[in-house]
Amino acid sequence: MTGRYCKTRLMKSLCKTGMFILFFVVLCLLVPVSAETGELSISLPETVKGYTPCEIVIQSPVDGEAELKLFDGTQNLWMVRKVQLKEGENILPWDGLGEYGERMFAGPYRFVVKVKTPDGRELAKEKKFDISGTTETLVYALPSSDTMYLEGGDKWFVECYVSATCLVAMEVKDKDGNIVYTRDESVRDPDGVCINWRGSIDTRHKLSPGEYTVRMWSKLNPEYDHTFPLTIVDKAPEKPAIAATGPVMPERGMSDEEIWEIMMKPSVVINDNGTFRRFNLYGTPKTGTRPIGTLRCALQGLEILDTDGVWAHVRAARHEDGQMVEGYYLVKNLTVYNPNPHYGVLIDKKEQTLTVFEDGKRIGTIPVSTGLVTPGNSYRETPPGAFLTDVHTGASFAQEGYRYEYPLRYDGGNYIHGVGYVRNGRSRDYSNNEQQLGKKASHGCTRVSLFLREGSPINMYWLWIHLPYHTRILILDD
Numbered sequence: 001m002t003g004r005y006c007k008t009r010l011m012k013s014l015c016k017t018g019m020f021i022l023f024f025v026v027l028c029l030l031v032p033v034s035a036e037t038g039e040l041s042i043s044l045p046e047t048v049k050g051y052t053p054c055e056i057v058i059q060s061p062v063d064g065e066a067e068l069k070l071f072d073g074t075q076n077l078w079m080v081r082k083v084q085l086k087e088g089e090n091i092l093p094w095d096g097l098g099e100y101g102e103r104m105f106a107g108p109y110r111f112v113v114k115v116k117t118p119d120g121r122e123l124a125k126e127k128k129f130d131i132s133g134t135t136e137t138l139v140y141a142l143p144s145s146d147t148m149y150l151e152g153g154d155k156w157f158v159e160c161y162v163s164a165t166c167l168v169a170m171e172v173k174d175k176d177g178n179i180v181y182t183r184d185e186s187v188r189d190p191d192g193v194c195i196n197w198r199g200s201i202d203t204r205h206k207l208s209p210g211e212y213t214v215r216m217w218s219k220l221n222p223e224y225d226h227t228f229p230l231t232i233v234d235k236a237p238e239k240p241a242i243a244a245t246g247p248v249m250p251e252r253g254m255s256d257e258e259i260w261e262i263m264m265k266p267s268v269v270i271n272d273n274g275t276f277r278r279f280n281l282y283g284t285p286k287t288g289t290r291p292i293g294t295l296r297c298a299l300q301g302l303e304i305l306d307t308d309g310v311w312a313h314v315r316a317a318r319h320e321d322g323q324m325v326e327g328y329y330l331v332k333n334l335t336v337y338n339p340n341p342h343y344g345v346l347i348d349k350k351e352q353t354l355t356v357f358e359d360g361k362r363i364g365t366i367p368v369s370t371g372l373v374t375p376g377n378s379y380r381e382t383p384p385g386a387f388l389t390d391v392h393t394g395a396s397f398a399q400e401g402y403r404y405e406y407p408l409r410y411d412g413g414n415y416i417h418g419v420g421y422v423r424n425g426r427s428r429d430y431s432n433n434e435q436q437l438g439k440k441a442s443h444g445c446t447r448v449s450l451f452l453r454e455g456s457p458i459n460m461y462w463l464w465i466h467l468p469y470h471t472r473i474l475i476l477d478d
Contacts, residue, residue, distance in 0.1 A: 042113045042127040050096040050103045050134035051163065051221055058092065058113055060085040061123070066115045070098070073108040073427030077452050085115060096131060099452055102461040103139065103163055104131045107426045136166035138187075141216040141226035142392075142468040146341065150199050150206055153236025154337075158216065159392050159469065160185075161192040166218040170195070172230070173213045180207060184219070191394030199232055209234045242268060242312055242331045245304045248386040249474060250346070260360040263344035263472045267388055268304055268312075270297035271335035276412045278319055281327035285311035292327050293318025296412045301386035307331055319412075322371075322381030324477070339388060339472040345416070345463075347446055349382060350478035352438050354416070354448060356458050364456040367437040369419075370475075371444040380444045384477035387411050388470045399443070402433070405450065406464035410473045415445045418460035 039061035045054055058066070063086050070079035078098040083090070098104055112126045139161045148156040160168055165188045172181040181201050187193055199206040209232050217225035245268060250259045270279050280291035285308075295302070295316055303315040311328045318325050344357040347368065355365040371382035390409040397404055402420030409415050419433035430450065433441070437449055448460040 040113070040115060040123040040125045042111055042125050044094070044111070044127060044129060047130045047132050048094075048096045049132060051137040051224055052096055052135045054094055054096065056092040056094050056111065058085060058090045060087055060090060060115055062115070062117045063087050064115045064117050066113055068092070069112045071110050071112065072104075074424055074429050074431070076430060076450075078102075078104065078109075080452060096134070098461070100459060100462045101465070102450075102459075103134050105428060106130075106132050107428070134163040136162065136164040136218055136220040137224045138166070138168055138216060138218040138221075138226060139163055139224075140465040141228070142465075143214070143228055143230065144194075144469045146229065147231045147233055148197075148199055149233050149236035150209070151235045155196060156198065157194040157196045157469075158214075159192060159194055160187055160216070161392065161395070162187045162190075162218065164190075166220050168195070169217055169219050169222075170197075171215045172207070173215070175211045180212070192392050194391060207232055240266065240336050242304060242307055242334050242336070244306055245302075248301050248303045249384070249476070252348075252476065256357070256362050257360070259346060259474075260344065260357055263346075263357065263474060264339060264341065266336045266338050267301040267386060267472070268334055268336055269299065269301060269388070270295060270329070271333055272297040278412075279329070279333075281314070281316070281318065281325065281329055283327055285313075285328040287330075293320055293323075293325055295319065295329070299388045299390055299409075299411055301388065302329070302334070303386075317383040317385045319379075319383070321378040322383035324384065337388060337470060340468050340470050343467050344472045345467070345474070347382075347416075347473065347475045348478075349384065349440075349476060352440065354446065356463070364458040366449060366453050366456050366458060369433070369436050369439060369441040369447040371442050372440040380442070382414065382442070382444050382446060382475060383411060384475045387473040387475070389467060389473060391469055392464070404445075404447075406460045407445075408463060408467060413444070416448060416460075416463065416473070417445055418450045419447050 041059040044056045048054055066083050066085045068081040068083060069077060071077055083092060096104060108128065108130055110126050110128045115123045117123065142159040144157045168185045168187045170183040171179060174180050185195050201207055212230045212232060213227060214230050215225055215227045248265060250262050277297050278294035279297060281293050281295050282289050283292045296319060300316060305313040305315060310331060312331050312334060314329055315324060315326045317323065342359055346355045349370050352368055352370065353365050354368045356363050371380040373381050387410040393407055393409050395405060397407060402422060404420045405418040407415040407417040419430050421428040421430045433447055434449060448463065450460050
């Protein structure tokens with residue numbers, strides 16, 4: 001009895017189990033599988049290098065529109081791509097760079113892909129990976145001017161920054177496409193270098209005046225090249241005489257055309273190569289009297305109210321507290337520079353915004369943080385006025401526990417630069433400075449986000465690789 005009873009129970013149990021398995025199989029065939037079962041997947045190499053081609057492979061169970069986002073280890077958004085996926089395997093090329101082509105720092109990252117199906121469902125998947133440096137690449141090549149003068153004029157150079165030590169090639173073609181000059185330059189300085197050239201093709205000959213095209217690239221990674229036009233002129237025109245300039249700053253409410261017209265005005269500056277040097281501004285047209293403040297040289301534009309040929313009556317923001325003052329400076333120590341004709345930047349301290357103009361058109365506005373004055377620290381005021389950018393000074397600097405990236409100097413010690421970060425394990429934490437954007441918070445510089453802003457095509461990296469020497473910076477007071 002016992003044996004028969006056990007066999008009967010076993011058969012009944014197997015029967016029930018079989019029916020359950022059959023029911024489960026039928027259910028799986030009838031119910032669509034969600035993203036969590038692995039139908040949607042994303043894969044790429046476990047380690048990626050910047051400026052190095054790789055493939056992102058997305059397996060999709062359906063045709064549909066997808067959104068691909070790149071986050072770092074502290075959830076900062078670096079890239080967004082909208083793609084149309086087909087059912088099955090989809091291969092997306094990627095070079096390990098951010099939305100604006102920025103080099104990503106070494107550390108952990110993750111891609112998140114979301115797919116909308118035809119029936120309205122959303123499938124999601126993520127993939128974690130590491131970025132480990134970059135291939136040796138020429139990151140930017142910014143000419144100091146569109147025009148080179150064979151005789152006289154300001155020196156012509158190209159600002160170059162490389163991701164690592166490499167040999168940079170330079171090739172010049174004439175208007176017919178003939179190569180007329182080549183040059184290789186070893187670039188080792190991680191803070192960037194200026195490659196100078198005066199049009200010489202050998203020790204005795206120079207190129208003829210005319211229209212040329214310059215191409216530059218790293219010999220280790222020639223796919224990332226930089227090309228720009230160059231006009232060579234025989235002799236530079238004479239510098240204009242120092243005279244009344246009219247307003248050098250726009251008024252709020254002006255049209256973009258009016259703002260651009262002011263941006264493109266020649267800039268009267270103190271004629272001295274020392275960017276950090278300061279010069280006395282006098283309350284009366286006489287040396288030896290008590291100065292009313294100091295001015296920066298070379299980059300700070302002065303509004304010339306009038307001149308008697310010896311002294312210029314000027315208006316500008318003094319260095320000590322950023323206040324606009326009127327005073328006198330010797331005409332013989334002034335000179336005139338033309339701003340870069342392609343870009344201009346307007347910083348509004350009242351609104352805490354930065355707006356970029358390109359060839360007269362407004363292309364984007366983003367929130368910033370300018371200087372926050374505290375008791376005893378009036379020097380932290382971001383000075384208003386008209387300025388010109390200096391040569392690039394490197395990729396980053398440190399101050400009070402934070403590291404700031406992509407600085408653009410425009411007034412001696414004042415920069416436009418990225419928000420600062422502190423280390424958080426293998427990641428970078430930008431949250432403190434990022435949350436302060438839109439209000440005063442800096443030590444006098446202008447902080448800009450490194451991350452994506454909806455509706456704006458610019459961030460700090462974009463500014464750093466696009467704005468060349470002597471770009472006009474206008475800072476409206478509050």
